[in-house]
Amino acid sequence: MSHSRPLPDPAIAEFRRVRLERRSVPGQTYLLTVATLYRRPVFADDEAARAVCRVHNAQWPWRDSAVLAWVLMPDCWQGLVTLGERDSLSTLMGRFKSLTSRAVEDRHRVNGWLWGRGFEDRALRPDEAPMAAARHLVGTPLRAGLVRRLGDYAYWNTAWLDPGGT
Template sequence: MSYNDALAGRCSLPGHIYHLTVCTRYRQPFFSDWQIGRLVVRELQHVQAYLDVQSLAWVLMPDHLHWLIQLNETTTLARTLHVFKGRSAKTANHYLGRTGGLWQKGFHDHAIRQDENLQQVARYIVANPIRAGLVRRVGDYPLWDAVWL
């Protein structure tokens, strides 16, 4: 467990699966512009490869991200989100011609228990745009992915 995780009361367990939620600063809908969303998705994919964490499912909503992720043996939740937030903020701010925070401080995490159906959690995540009234079908929303395709 890292120092930052300990301060936040978090325990990052290697190999464990977590549902993470990260909100934009002041819940600003930066990613209503899908071009910005695609830039952030590229950073999400970079962080996945760089830290060797496995993305199982994710959806980038206009003002937040849901991410189902499995940690590896060497990284923590805090490190993963620190790298992602930093890289994505730099990229999005450059595109937007702005400076300052893109994401709220902190994040919400839910450790997936053994009795939870992982694919059901993934379906809940990718169906967020439907529940928000943004689209009628998951396939109509461009900013999501899941390993079960």
């Protein structure tokens, strides 16, 4: 007696294929979020936050993708990234998570893990201006009540805004 698995419904297979393609469109700008494991506030520790920023600010982890804006919150990293030709979103975020995990001290990891599984992504719609999305993104520490002025928060950057402003 054979216990073969049923073949997947063709509509489900097509949905998955289209979803994967949508998630990795070169030239598309995405809002990305990756949370620490168990949403621990690892980056409330300045040393851990600086370690991630040093890796983040290097160009080589991003290859030909462009980071337009980013913010490192106590329990997550959020970025606005235009995907390049050389990587899928999964590859890009996997490399970022791996490099930043190795950059922080062991005490910040749980069984070797800094980040939670996966990441969230949302493609900017054609009617969404990247600069407006960046402005909203870097305002996250203000909305979260971490600081009273954006210039008082050290862990963010954008291609358009001056960190000393607002």
